[in-house]
Amino acid sequence: MSGATVRSTSDEVATHPPHERVLHFIEGAFVPSRDGGCFETRAPATNDVLAEVAEGLAADVDRAVSAARRAFDESPWPRMTPAERAAALRRVADAIEARGEEIVRAECLDTGLPIAQARGQATRAAENFRFFADAVTQLETHAYGVDGRFLNYVVRKPVGVAALITPWNTPFMLETWKVAPCLAAGNTCVLKPAEWSPLSAVKLAEAIADAGIPPGVFNLVHGIGEVAGAALVAHPDVRLVSFTGETTTGKEIVRSGAATLKRFSLELGGKSPVVVFADADLDRAVDAAVFGVFSLNGERCTAGSRLLVEDAVYDDVVARVAERTAAIRCGDPLDPATELGPLIHPEHWRSVRGYVETGVAEGARLLVGGDCPPGLPASNYLAATLFADVRPEMRVFQEEIFGPVLCATPFRDEEEAVRLANGVRYGLAAYVWTRDLQRAHRVAGAIDAGMVWLNSQNVRDLRTPFGGAKESGIGREGGRFSFDFYSELETIHTALGDHPIPRLGLPTGDKEVRGDAGTHR
Template identity: 60%
Template sequence: MPLPLPQPQSLSQPRRPGARRPDGLPDRIRHWIAGAPACSADGAEFDVADPVTNTRYATAAAGGPADVDRAVAAARAAFPAWAALGTRERASLLVRIAEAVEAREDRLAEFESFDSGLPITQARGQARRAAENFRYFADVIVALGEEAYRVGSQQLNYVVRTPAGVAGLITPWNTPFMLESWKLAPALAAGCTVVLKPAEWTPLSAGLWPEILTEAGLPAGVVNIVHGAGEVAGQALVDHPDVPLLSFTGSTDTGRHIMRCAADGLKALSMELGGKSPVIVFADADLSAALDSAVFGVFSLNGERCTAGSRILVERPVYEEFVARVAERAERVRVGAPGDPATEVGALVHPEHHARVLAYVEAGREEARLVAGGDRPAGLPEGNYLRPTVFADVPRDARIFQEEIFGPVVAIAPFDDEAEAVELANATRYGLAAYVWTGDLRRAHRMAHAVESGMVWVNSHNVRDLRTPFGGVKDSGLGREGGAHSIDFFSETKIVHLMLGEVRTPRFGADSEEGRTP
């Protein structure tokens, strides 16, 4: 029998609903091209709102093809000198960028929380991770060697890695500044110059890059930023003939569109796309540890994370108990103002996204058993809020089981044996991450190999080493980033074959030439 579901506790009640405006909030956010702020060529702008009140706090330049042209031209002009710079010099600049990010940690976190709705404590973690990205890739580029192959005593083959050119970076809105750093750092380390197109819903923290990069001493034009809608500014960047490679993080549908557009130019692509990652809990697992991981994995960052464990698959002997415990914890999650340090789930990023997530909740009510959340928290009459939502007994063909929701909503389903667990885990078109909880080491290895995903965590939540490859299979993406994989993407490699001994080439035509009469 299922355990009785608890009533919401007092600590789960929403906290101060207001959105505190950070100090130094700009009224206008402009492009940054060739080392200087710039308005759009046609003067176009768009309004930017905070997710707690959904009221405008600034206007941002709305870029178009002319602005992307200027940014690409600036990046091309800066490329020869930047590409020629030694790896130690580039690494030193990356370290100075990291220091400049760290010096602004509090301000950056306040901007990120205000603009995206992320709880302030989690936004601080993103700021620290952004600085670490630059420090890490500074180390990588200095330590990274190039391959050499000796073919007996006759030949030496060696690989030369050179910067690929102007890189187009298109980043999402869920953890904007950190994911911008995740692409900027390896691109700069590899010697590329950059045109960055930040997400239009969350442009605020991207506005800090100009002062950070200028303070660090980055030459003008090495990094250029063009704001605007993906359909306009992003499209212009994808289509630009002088941008040979594109790194994109976002939805699968947008990724497909970019692939089609990039085909004519044969552009190199690295794309981290959607996810519907399973958390697989066996009866012999440490259920308390699995519970902590499952709840954190789907509700942290407001559930707006690509690697969220948004499907929990539980072995039947412990299924009802685990459902009840997840529901209890979901009811106790603190929902409130993003700037409140006690908040665990803040406001979803934008009214359009909020409406989309609510539509999935309504679909889930028809498809499964709602055991927690599913509505607006009491005391928060405005803003993009949703109580953490838990559905149980979710069939495999349900939309909430199959489709990426990207919010604080989780689907739970039972399984009877290992084979069914694998089948259910692989039953979606996505394959980004997976989480396996079991006390059986042999089973852990079997499951890790059988689940179709680019990454698997065993008896762990999402703790990631920057040296490891990041990416997915199926509809979750194309390529891998992280460590040397990122440097490889932003580089061209050339193999040089050098003969060390006497050349002995078959002499086609030589005999007939010698025997020919004048």
């Protein structure tokens, strides 16, 4: 059954911009593809053509990487002080805020993200630049004294050209999450946004140009992942690859980049559990569970898509969640009252809808949703969906759906809760609800995940590492952990006096000076 509250599309709400042309941004200028090729991007709310986008091929990628390499070798950017780069990043943040409404509108039209949620994403994007501007000026310097004879210290240096490949969900915020620390550390970059949501990246290029970042430091190439993304990862002048997306693509990126020994930061898929014990504050747990999977149209890597509930309160919690799920307002993403917009693309809608059919076929109990809400255009809308009594062997329990689908499963005790939480190949995030703080910490430590929230929804602290375990990724970004990835560490060993140096090759009969040869590796 559907049961969702529907917001009808109206001319006042669903006004779309005229058809536009989207270009690459290379060496400080917006340019078409070398061969003039384009591809279409469509508005998820209607599937009407939204823009013609320059289609980057290997030649365009090479042009962008070459520009980034020249900027790294010749521009002042890598040689600026951290404070100078920080000042430039703060100007980018100001330019983003000046374009706030433009960015929000582009994001909504391009992704189907509800405008009330998109506004928060745009604000976070500016915060990312300010945070990393502050952070790069506050990085600690490690120094090690050795018995008064040596002072050894570690310096951070830029690595080179970075390939930044971003997904189609919340693209603008995630682009800034990568670009800000990359540039703060002194690198140059080529950004390749997802082909399904390329529009807001242009706004980022405009903001960076307005901030006076030297040409070539930031470059933007649009294109299909299997073509432009593959050429970018394989390019010999690219030294770092930061990728957010699905696990299968992440594995291919590692294979492609291994030939040139690139360094990788990969934030991949998730199938995160929300573990609710009987003693939890159930009102808050239900609020968080519903928001965590149905906000951002369910298209979020850290979505709590598996609701694991202790037997004693399982029926009560599922009933509460079902009532809330049925009341979620689906509608036009530009309507401020909309809580759930359309999925990004017809192909993705078919994938998510296919999982609903699979769940029913496997015997899960479909309580709410599962199809396009009545009264909305035949595009990419899917009502908020809830399955109950989902068994751990079912595909809807095991596989990332990446849509507004929540699967509820009961558990008997703490041991089974942990076993169910860990019973998938992913390990990105987890959420635990209980008033027993000892149990909360015990369960958090037992769950295999990069991040665990206790009695909380997903609230980010930019100082902490972000990333996953198992097939949810490799590496961590966030705070100083971003700079560990985007910096080369160099140790400088300084002798404070004339320490003994063993002498080899002396003429026969000369007295050998022996001394501490040090520790050799």
